[in-house]
Structures are given as C-alpha cells and as structure tokens.
Amino acid sequence: MQISMLAPEIEIALLGLLLLVLGLLLPHKGRGIMGTVTFLGLVIALLLSAAGFGQEEALFNGVYQADSYGSFFKLLFILAGLLVVLSGSAYIQRLGRRANEFYSFLVFALLGMVVMAAAGELITLYIGLELMTISFYILTAYLLNNELSVEAGLKYLILGAISSAVLLFGISLVYAVSGTTVISEIAGHMQFQPAMVAGIILMIAGFAFKLSLVPFHMWAPDIYQGAPIPVTAFLAVGSKAAAFAAFVRVFMLALPLPQFEWGLVLAVLAACTIILGNLVALVQTDIKRLLAYSSIAQAGYILVGMVAGNEYGLKGVLFYAMLYVFSNLGAFAVATAVEVETGSTSIEAFKALGKRSPMLAAIMTVCLLSLAGIPPLAGFVGKFYLFSGAIGAGYLWLAFVGLLMSMVSVYYYLMVAKAMYIGTNDDMTPIKPDTSTRVALWICLAATVLIGVYPAPLSALAQTAIQLF
Amino acid sequence: MNLSDLVFIVTALITVTAAVGVVGFKNIVHSALSLVLSFLGVAALYFQLQAGFLGLVQILVYAGAVSVLIIFAIMLVMDKDPDESNRSHAKQKYWGGLIALLVTLGLGAAIGSTIWPQSSGSLPEDSVGALATLLLGDYVVAFEVAALLLLVAVVGAIILAKGAGEHD
Amino acid sequence: MLSDYSTIGIFLMLTLAFPLAAMGMAWAVRPKPKCKPDDEKLLPYECGVDTIGRTWSRFKVNYFLYALVFLAFDVETIFLFPWAVKFSQLGLFAFVEMLLFIGILLIGLWYAWKEGALEWH
Numbered sequence: 001m002q003i004s005m006l007a008p009e010i011e012i013a014l015l016g017l018l019l020l021v022l023g024l025l026l027p028h029k030g031r032g033i034m035g036t037v038t039f040l041g042l043v044i045a046l047l048l049s050a051a052g053f054g055q056e057e058a059l060f061n062g063v064y065q066a067d068s069y070g071s072f073f074k075l076l077f078i079l080a081g082l083l084v085v086l087s088g089s090a091y092i093q094r095l096g097r098r099a100n101e102f103y104s105f106l107v108f109a110l111l112g113m114v115v116m117a118a119a120g121e122l123i124t125l126y127i128g129l130e131l132m133t134i135s136f137y138i139l140t141a142y143l144l145n146n147e148l149s150v151e152a153g154l155k156y157l158i159l160g161a162i163s164s165a166v167l168l169f170g171i172s173l174v175y176a177v178s179g180t181t182v183i184s185e186i187a188g189h190m191q192f193q194p195a196m197v198a199g200i201i202l203m204i205a206g207f208a209f210k211l212s213l214v215p216f217h218m219w220a221p222d223i224y225q226g227a228p229i230p231v232t233a234f235l236a237v238g239s240k241a242a243a244f245a246a247f248v249r250v251f252m253l254a255l256p257l258p259q260f261e262w263g264l265v266l267a268v269l270a271a272c273t274i275i276l277g278n279l280v281a282l283v284q285t286d287i288k289r290l291l292a293y294s295s296i297a298q299a300g301y302i303l304v305g306m307v308a309g310n311e312y313g314l315k316g317v318l319f320y321a322m323l324y325v326f327s328n329l330g331a332f333a334v335a336t337a338v339e340v341e342t343g344s345t346s347i348e349a350f351k352a353l354g355k356r357s358p359m360l361a362a363i364m365t366v367c368l369l370s371l372a373g374i375p376p377l378a379g380f381v382g383k384f385y386l387f388s389g390a391i392g393a394g395y396l397w398l399a400f401v402g403l404l405m406s407m408v409s410v411y412y413y414l415m416v417a418k419a420m421y422i423g424t425n426d427d428m429t430p431i432k433p434d435t436s437t438r439v440a441l442w443i444c445l446a447a448t449v450l451i452g453v454y455p456a457p458l459s460a461l462a463q464t465a466i467q468l469f
Numbered sequence: 470m471n472l473s474d475l476v477f478i479v480t481a482l483i484t485v486t487a488a489v490g491v492v493g494f495k496n497i498v499h500s501a502l503s504l505v506l507s508f509l510g511v512a513a514l515y516f517q518l519q520a521g522f523l524g525l526v527q528i529l530v531y532a533g534a535v536s537v538l539i540i541f542a543i544m545l546v547m548d549k550d551p552d553e554s555n556r557s558h559a560k561q562k563y564w565g566g567l568i569a570l571l572v573t574l575g576l577g578a579a580i581g582s583t584i585w586p587q588s589s590g591s592l593p594e595d596s597v598g599a600l601a602t603l604l605l606g607d608y609v610v611a612f613e614v615a616a617l618l619l620l621v622a623v624v625g626a627i628i629l630a631k632g633a634g635e636h637d
Numbered sequence: 638m639l640s641d642y643s644t645i646g647i648f649l650m651l652t653l654a655f656p657l658a659a660m661g662m663a664w665a666v667r668p669k670p671k672c673k674p675d676d677e678k679l680l681p682y683e684c685g686v687d688t689i690g691r692t693w694s695r696f697k698v699n700y701f702l703y704a705l706v707f708l709a710f711d712v713e714t715i716f717l718f719p720w721a722v723k724f725s726q727l728g729l730f731a732f733v734e735m736l737l738f739i740g741i742l743l744i745g746l747w748y749a750w751k752e753g754a755l756e757w758h
Binding site for chain 2: 642645698701705709713716719731734741744748752
C-alpha cells in the first residue's frame with residue numbers, strides 16, 4: 001500500500017531506465033521514437049501525480065512524504081519536463097546518436113527534482129539534489145564541440161560541488177544539534193546554539209546558490225549561456241522550483257520563524273537579487289543571458305513570498321512557480337525555435353521576427369509581458385499574491401522594491417519585443433517550427449493567458465498544497 | 470589531555486596538512502597523493518569514533534577507488550610540465566587563503582561555543598546491522614536513488630570521456 | 638580509552654618506526670664523505686633501459702573508464718556488505734530492493750560494454 005504512493009517516482013525512474021535500455025537495444029534508425037516514448041512516459045507520470053494529489057501521508061516514518069505539497073511540485077516538474085521535451089525535440093534530434101541519453105538524463109534530473117520536493121528528510125533531500133545536479137552537469141557539457149558548453153559544464157560542476165558541500169555541512173551541523181534529520185522532527189528538538197545558527201546560515205547559502213540568489217548568482221549567466229538551450233530552459237525552471245520546494249519545506253517546517261530570524265536575512269537576499277538581476281538584464285545582448293538575469297530576478301520575487309511566510313506569501317510561491325514554468329518555458333521555446341533556424345542566440349536574430357513568424361513573436365511578447373507582471377497575464381496575479389503577502393507580513397519596503405524593479409524589467413522585456421516588431425533583418429525567410437514545438441508554444445500561451453484571466457483553480461490547488469504549513 | 474585526545478590531534482593534523490597540500494603542491498600528482506593521505510586521515514578519525522564500517526568505506530571507496538580515478542583522470546589530460554601542473558593563481562591565492570581562514574575561524578567559534586547535546590545510552594552493538602536495517606527500511610528511496618545516481622554518473626562520464634576522445 | 642583499533646594504530650606506528658630505524662642506522666654507521674657528491678652520484682639508481690622521450694604524456698581514455706566502472710561496483714560492494722550481514726533478518730522486501738539496486742548498476746555495466754568502454758584498442 002505504501003509502495004503505490006510512490007507510483008509517480010517509480011514510473012519516472014522506470015522511464016529513465018527504459019530510455020537508456022532502448023538506446024542500447026534499438027538500431028540507430030529506430031531511435032527517432034525516443035522523444036515520443038519520453039513524452040508518453042511523462043504524460044503517465046503526470047496522471048499518476050495528479051491522482052496522488054490530495055493524499056497526505058508520511059511514508060517510512062516521515063522520511064518520505066506523499067502530500068499535496070509534494071504532488072503540486074511533482075505536477076510542476078513533470079509539466080516543465082513535458083514542455084521542454086516538446087519544444088526541444090527538434091534541437092535534441094540534432095545531437096545525433098547521443099540524443100537518447102539526453103532524454104534519459106532529462107528524465108533522471110526530473111526524478112531528482114521530484115525526490116527533492118517530496119523528501120521529508122534531509123539526507124533523502126540531498127540525494128535527490130545530487131541526482132538532479134549531476135544530471136545537469138552532464139547535460140550542460142553535452143555539446144562537446146562547443147567550447148562554451150564544456151566550459152559551462154566545468155564551471156557548474158565545480159561551483160555546484162562546492163555549494164552542495166556547503167549545504168551538506170549545514171545539514172550536518174543541524175543534525176548534530178537536533179539529533180534528527182527528519183524535517184518535521186527537527187523543530188521539536190530545536191535548541192538555540194551557535195552551531196545551529198552556523199548550520200542554518202550554511203544551509204541558506206547552499207540553497208541560495210541553487211536558486212542563484214545574489215550574491216550566489218555568478219554561475220548562472222555563464223552556465224545558462226553555454227548549456228544547450230533545452231537544458232537552460234529546464235535548469236531555469238525545474239531546478240529552481242525544486243530548490244524552492246525543498247527550501248520552503250525545510251525552513252517552514254524544521255526551522256519555524258519565531259525561533260530564528262532568518263526572515264530578515266532572506267528579505268535582504270531577495271531585495272539584492274531583484275535589484276541586481278533586473279539592472280544587469282538591462283544591458284544584455286544575448287537572449288539566453290537576458291533570460292538568465294531575468295530568471296535570477298524572478299527567483300527574487302518568489303523568495304519574497306517565502307520571506308512573508310504567511311498564507312498569501314506561500315500560496316504566491318507555489319502559484320508563481322507554476323506560472324513561471326509556462327511563461328519562462330514559452331520564452332525559451334521561442335528562443336529554441338529561433339536558434340534551431342538561425343543558429344544564433346543573439347537578440348539580433350530576433351529582429352523582424354514579427355514578420356518572419358507572427359506566432360512566435362506574439363507568444364514571446366505575451367510570455368515576456370507575463371514575466372514583467374503586466375495585467376491581465378498570469379505574472380500579474382502571481383506578483384499580486386507575493387507582494388500582498390509581503391505587505392501583510394510587514395515587509396512593505398520589500399514589496400516596494402519588487403514593484404519598482406518590475407517596472408524596470410518591462411524595459412528590457414520590451415527591448416526584445418521592439419527588436420521583433422520594429423527591427424529589420426536581411427534574412428526574411430519565414431520560420432516554421434515543427435508540430436511539437438507549436439503544441440508546446442500554444443500550451444504556454446494558453447496557460448499564461450488563462451491563469452491570468454481566471455486564476456481561481458490554480459489558486460485553489462496552491463491553497464490545498466500549503467495546508468501543510 | 471588523555472591518549473585519545475592526543476591520537477585525535479595527531480590524526481587531525483595529518484588530515485588537515487594533507488588537505489592543504491592538495492592545494493599547495495605545484496605538481497598535481499603530488500596533490501593527488503596528498504589527497505589520498507587526507508582520505509586515510511579521515512578514515513582514521515572514523516575509526517577513532519568507533520564507526521568502523523564508515524572507516525572501511527572511506528578507505529575502500531575514497532582512498533582506493535576515487536583516488537585511482539583521479540590519478541587516471543590526471544593521466545588522461547596531462548601534457549604539461551609536471552612541476553607546473555597545479556599552479557595557483559598568484560593574487561587569488563591570498564584572497565582564497567583569507568576567506569578560508571575566516572570561514573574556519575567563524576565556524577570554529579560557533580562549534581566551539583556550542584553546548585552539544587549528549588546522547589544517552591551506549592553505541593549499538595551491531596552498527597553494521599543497524600545501518601542495513603535503516604538503509605533497506607526507512608531510507609529505501611534514498612538507497613534506490615543512490616543507485617540511479619551512480620548509473621547517471623557512470624553513463625555521463627562515459628559519454629563525456631568518449632565524446633572528448635572522439636573529438637581529438 | 639584504548640579501543641580495539643588502537644592495536645592497529647600501534648602496529649601502524651611500528652611499521653613507520655621500522656624503516657626509519659633501518660635508515661637511521663644505515664646513516665649512523667655509513668662512512669661520511671668529505672666532499673659533496675657530484676650529480677652523477679645523486680642520480681636515482683635504476684636498472685633497465687634509459688627512457689626515450691618524455692614519460693609524462695597523455696594516456697588512453699580507457700584507463701579512466703575502467704576505473705569508473707570499478708568505482709561504481711566498489712560502491713555497490715559497500716552497500717551489499719551490511720545487507721549481507723543482516724540478510725536473514727531483513728526478509729524478502731530487502732532482497733528485492735537489493736536486486737533492484739544491482740539491476741540498475743548492471744544497466745550501467747551493460748552501457749559501458751556496449752559503448753566499447755571496456756575494449757582496448
């Protein structure tokens with residue numbers, strides 16, 4: 001009976017293994033089906049996770065949690081994985097004979113995220129984190145002929161290993177003082193000791209690196225730029241959401257607010273992240289770097305909800321993380337389609353996209369405006385939850401910083417739109433993305449608009465998921 | 470100070486000195502050998518803490534397999550003058566040293582001034598058995614994910630290493 | 638408190654002391670030359686043929702791949718050991734878990750085999 005609650009995890013693990021084995025068994029020609037197999041497998045995982053939503057059960061004495069909070073994030077990761085596979089299939093096919101392992105690594109990275117979100121215990125959480133990051137190290141360096149990609153992989157490996165070590169050291173100190181690694185039990189054994197404070201600081205630093213919060217953000221732009229673009233998309237959305245899932249669970253359950261004033265520390269981090277991410281994004285000329293800095297800033301917004309720590313704020317975290325999947329992946333899907341066609345990720349390549357492919361340009365504009373928080377798109381509702389949570393918790397200045405910088409962000413998002421609609425391009429051949437990319441794009445567009453116009457269902461889902469806290 | 474403390478101090482000194490050597494040696498092979506010594510020092514610390522199984526793991530996996538892997542990796546990429554293979558960046562060396570020192574002092578102060586909870590009761594008789602019960606009981610998810618982690622690492626390293634080989 | 642492991646520690650110290658004592662003894666009784674030895678004399682004594690070219694060259698990737706596969710199965714051994722110690726008490730569920738664990742790693746071996754990581758040419 002317990003095992004059936006792990007159905008999504010088991011299905012994803014089996015899918016990853018199946019992809020690896022299929023790659024070994026099938027002749028080269030038969031490998032075209034890999035994308036389809038991945039897609040179908042992820043759809044099944046999505047259904048299994050949706051079926052598990054609403055269950056609240058602690059498995060293995062609390063070491064693993066099958067709860068709505070975990071299920072919400074599982075749905076989020078699998079949706080992100082599906083969109084990445086759909087929009088990236090044309091790109092992945094170009095990798096040739098290594099394409100099937102690419103799918104397999106994507107699935108294993110997804111499994112790592114799922115384990116992170118559902119882990120009720122710090123060591124399990126750490127193993128999930130490592131599965132995710134190790135898959136990402138490999139995926140980042142996947143373009144071996146491309147110096148940028150290899151350099152990005154190496155940088156990510158070294159910095160990622162350091163940050164994992166910092167996180168693990170923090171976990172070990174918390175364990176040493178509290179005597180348990182089960183998240184829900186730590187609060188009961190909490191003692192205010194210097195080593196505990198040191199442990200919490202180290203854990204914040206470790207998570208902040210994974211979330212690329214300023215000042216732990218230096219790795220993100222280089223790695224986002226160097227990695228293959230579907231990987232960048234998955235990294236920006238999935239790995240960030242997974243880190244948030246674990247971060248919120250650990251800090252809200254194990255280290256409750258009244259005992260430790262980590263709220264203010266995170267508030268300062270959030271403010272720095274929002275300000276620096278948005279300001280540096282203003283001067284970017286490469287779409288991947290622009291989206292990298294934009295996603296740094298977005299992580300700052302989400303952190304505002306966690307700082308607030310109240311119902312609105314936490315609901316905002318989940319709500320925003322979900323809409324961020326659609327808006328950001330929509331933008332990345334357009335960037336992928338443009339890169340497949342033109343081979344360039346510079347903003348120059350987007351010039352006159354409005355004439356070359358009106359659909360791509362329109363979806364890019366909508367997604368970017370949603371990220372900027374323009375009503376009536378999804379991003380506006382998300383930011384509304386986050387900032388009203390912050391105001392409710394007394395962080396008026398933080399909400400103000402967030403609002404101000406959101407206005408600044410409109411500028412660089414519109415710069416892309418300007419290039420697409422006003423710029424001229426020597427190459428005016430129309431860009432026609434393949435069917436699966438078009439499906440992904442329409443899903444992103446529909447979700448971004450629908451969530452913005454009618455946020456109630458997602459809001460209710462997020463509400464159920466945060467009952468835990 | 471009793472004998473146990475003395476043994477701890479000697480092993481800890483050897484471990485830390487060896488770890489500093491990893492960073493400090495100019496020849497990267499010397500660094501790797503220094504790393505092996507550091508691994509062995511950590512193993513000795515585990516033994517002193519009565520965690521015999523962990524000590525064995527440390528020797529078998531780290532001092533045995535990981536160090537061999539590291540040395541093969543060095544052999545794979547080496548075509549520089551050996552004495553210049555692990556040069557440190559002149560300016561950042563001091564910054565790095567300063568930061569390391571500050572972190573050590575900060576954490577040392579925090580750990581030193583903490584009143585640690587003392588666990589009551591004695592060590593379990595059969596610690597390996599207790600480990601097995603936990604690993605295959607409550608921690609089964611982490612256990613199976615660890616297998617997948619190893620698989621991903623092996624497959625990924627093969628892809629990257631072979632890909633880099635083909636490229637030449 | 639001295640534990641069982643301290644016996645090993647004492648042995649370790651003895652094994653360190655022995656070569657040091659032997660070398661120290663040799664140093665003490667050997668004739669001390671007046672002038673400094675020349676370069677020729679300080680060369681390491683080796684038998685065999687002189688090496689040609691640099692010995693410090695790049696090696697085949699296969700060494701690394703072997704070590705990698707070895708590492709994976711080394712870690713597996715570590716996990717097998719506690720399981721084997723408790724085998725009779727753990728029961729069927731643990732047996733299945735272990736089979737899964739080994740199975741997953743065997744896929745890694747299969748992959749290495751198929752990709753030619755274990756071939757030498």
